Amino acid sequence: MRRILPILAATTCLVPVAHAATILPLDRATILAGSPFDMKVEFDGVVAADAVAVTINGRPAAEVLGQDAAFIEKEDGVEASAVRINAGAITTPGTYTVEAKAGDETKTVTWEVYGTPDQPVAKNVILMIADGLSVADRTTARLMSKGMTEGKANGRLNLDDLQYMAFIGTSATNSIATDSANTASAYATGHKTAVNALGVYADRTKDSQDDPKVEVIAEALKRTGGKSFGVVTTSELQDATPAAMFSHTRLRADKADIATMLLDQRPDVILGGGSAYLLPQSTPGSKRKDDENLVVKFQDAGYALATSAEELAAADGSNSGKILGLFHTGNMDSVYDREVSKGGTVAQFPDQPGLVQMTETAIGQLSKNPEGFVVMIEAANVDKRKHPLDWERAMIDLIEFDKAVGVAREFVAANPDTLLIVTGDHTHGNSLIGSIDPSRGEGRESVGVYADAGFLGYTDENGDGYPDSLDVAPRIAMFSSNFPDYYETWGPKLDNPFEPAVQDEAKNYQANAEYQNVPGATFREGNLPKSADTGVHAVDDMVLQAEGAGAENFRGYMEQSDVYRVIAEVLALAPSKPSN
Structure with a gap:
């Protein structure tokens, strides 16, 4: 039951009771001035409306936020009351004390509302994310790509020469451990959130799409000016990292709904996999449960459609201005399978573009806008191959990512009013400890450490x-550092991606017997719960690097939500004197 707060006193007969509260946004939230967000106060029990007062700096919250407040006597599925204010905004920077009272109980949080310079430092922002990127990955990619002689690298990655650096804290609002949803959401909104959540503060209701929303970068760009926006990924476009740029849901698994949100937001350039969630249920392979054909709707909105590398090249040359690239029904294949083994699903999708081509297309198209652009470019398979301990595939995808970084760096060199940010959303607990050489012995005896590691044989x-x-x-x-039960084979999986564990009849994961008879294979008992089928993310800080306009703002330790603040500041998204 929802009621507007000013009339509550006359309509309730509940007895005032003291109850603790949760206030969303949470304590210490940093909020861009003028950015719309939903506010919610959740009480731990049913309270009387006339016993409730919610204020911001001593004034009624509804008055400060510029929207009506609704009292919910009992939330769906919850024996407790709540107050909600949707799409409010605070336009004046400063520190705001938020107080929620119910009877004798008071909960207080503090928000920081920040403005930006009046004039932008950057015209364009390129955010590049290698999902799951760890420090060990950079080292390994360099060794595999460039080689080493007498202890010195024989060449440098593009990652090696980015000028500015910061350590980024990746933890969620409900856990030190994290996933790609809450981490990418912090980059895209400036608000930390819970594991699996995108563009919302996670609340207690069962409905995954009624949680309090915060403005995502796609919306902020529309609200504040005429910049173009793009999303590029080698995963499904509905996967957590790309979805964070444009969607609002408590559950990243709401992929069909996320696809609809993609249509609602309509980035100018959209490149990736996941066509199964855009096609009607009557289409073979569709994962929708309705008859909506989002591909046709995108085409009706003026998008050029590309479903292969060849078609992407044609669309890139068409000057259409809007491109929808759908190159796979699910996640795109890794570089190694696409170019060498032809394993995975390459037989079904034989002409998938690489991240370099997609990066060139996105930057080339978006940069035609004289107002500038923002683009997020993700190498998703770094993470998707590290989860199943498929290290070589992950590293080859990271080398491709580094080449895409090179494309972006060339653009920055020619367009110094561009900020380039290169990072991951979270890390994995993997390390490079030496080398493997079967001539040393079988299984673990093939591992060389310290001086026995020598140098690697890649050319x-x-x-x-x-x-x-x-x-x-x-x-x-x-x-x-973490793994399910699996068979360690001490070598690359040359034919198809590695699947370390499979589910048994009890729905626990056990070592995949397919690898049991590989010469030298060693059973490793997992150190994760039996519900885990792959390795998991680490809580380690993420390394962020940057160059270009405003890159000097990245330094020391920063929270993931601070990255959005830097983007907002260099683009002047909340000037004290808005331009006409």
């Missing part, structure tokens, strides 16, 4: 930046 005779072969010796000895 790059054709100079394309990728190792000519993964089946070399010595090769990388990379291991994870």
Whole structure:
């Protein structure tokens, strides 16, 4: 039951009782001035409306936020009351004390509302995310791509030369451990949130899409000016990292609804996988449960459609201005499978573009807008191959990501009014500890550490930046600190991606017997719960690097939500004197 607060006193007969409260946004939230957000106060029990008072700096919250407040006597499925104010905003920067009273109980939180310079420092922002990027990955990619002689690298990655650096805290509002949803959401909104949540503060109701919303970057750009926006990924477009840029839901698994939100927001350039969630249920392979054809709706809105690398090249040359690239029904294949093994699902999708081509297309199209652009570019398979301990595939995808960073760096060099941010959303607990050489012995005896590690045997005779072969010796000895039950084979999976564990009849995960008879295979008992089928994310700080306009603002330790603040500041999204 919802009621407007000013009339509550005359309509309730509940007895005032003292109850604790949760206030959303949470304590210490940082909020962009003028940015709309939903406010909610959740009481721990049923309270009387006339016993409730919610104020901001001593004034009624509804008055400060500029929207009506609704009292909910009993939330759906919850024997407790709440107050909600939707789409409010605070336009004046400063410190705001929020107080919620119910009877004798008072809860107080503090928000910081921040403005930005009046004039932008940057015209464009390129945010590049290698999902799951760890420090060990950079080292390994460099060794595999460039080689090493007498302890010195034989070449440098593009990642090696970015000028500014910061350590980024990735934890969620409900856990030290994290996922790609809450982490990318912090980048896209400036608000930390809960694991699995996108563009919302997670509340207690069962409905995954009624949680208090905060403004996402796609909305902020529309509200504040005429910049173009793009989303590029090698995952499904509805996957957590890309979805964080444009969607609002408590559950990242709401992929069909996220696809609809993508249509609602309509970024100018959209490139990735996940077409199954845009096609009507009558289409083979569709994962929708309705007859909506979002692909046709995008086309009706003026988007050029590309479903292959060849079609993307044609769309890129068409000057359409809006491109929808759908290259897979699910996640796109890794570089190694796409270019070498032809495993995975490459037979079904034989002409998938690489991240370099997608990056070139996105930047080329978006930069035609004289007002500037923002684009998020994700190498999703770094994470998606590290989860199943498929290290070589992950590292080859990171080398491709580094090449895409090179494309972005060339643009920044020619357009110094561009901020380039290169980071991950979270890390994994993997380390490079030495090398593996079967000539040393079988199984664990093949691992060389300290002086026995020597140097790696990868070569790059054709100079394309990728190792000519993964089946070399010595090769990388990379291991994870966490894993399910699995068979360690001590070598690359040359034919198809690695699947370390499979589900048994009790729905627990056990080591995949497919690898049991690989010569030298060793059973490793997992150190994760049996519900885990792969390795998991780490809580380690993320390394962020940047160059270009405003890059000097990244330094020391920063929270993930601070990254959005830097973006907002360099783009002047909340000037004290808005331009006409």
